[in-house]
Amino acid sequence: GAGVSQSPRYKVAKRGQDVALRCDPISGHVSLFWYQQALGQGPEFLTYFQNEAQLDKSGLPSDRFFAERPEGSVSTLKIQRTQQEDSAVYLCASSLFRWRKDLEAFFGQGTRLTVV
């Protein structure tokens, strides 16, 4: 597709349930990012992939959060045993891996996760 695609757009999970959020980056984009955006806040970095390699996962809030990108394209963010504080919009972004352009990330529409 022309842009970054995320699914589902909305997810309601019961506390303790596991969830999986999918991201299809722009074709040919080497870099892929996950951000978490709480209500009324700016996005906060979670993790960064370059192809299939997860180069930075310093923003993942706990070991319940896990991300993968096994073939260097589609990525999945998994949250185990969801808690209410996990409720947020999860944004995926991708960019070209070229000097400077790597920072010009294109964002998807996000997945709004609500944990009840």
Added chain:
Amino acid sequence: GQQLNQSPQSMFIQEGEDVSMNCTSSSIFNTWLWYKQDPGEGPVLLIALYKAGELTSNGRLTAQFGITRKDSFLNISASIPSDVGIYFCAGQPSNAGGTSYGKLTFGQGTILTVHP
């Protein structure tokens, strides 16, 4: 946590007025980017700045990379109703490197309302 301070937090203006907002940091940044986010959507890149003192325009939008490398400004001229949204600054700290190269830090956003 967030390292960027955006101001003002919100603005209410009349259509046709010019708008100015800024972003400051306590540390030096290598790159500044400005994004706009509409409700229910992901952020959309407006302008990217890579050099201290750089002034870049995109239509009615003009942004500048402060010469101290600790701030950036975004101006919108002759505002129109579709300018409504949340504007985020984002940047990469100068100490980012290696596996953290692509990681962006976002401000908390400026909410812009334009009255017709």
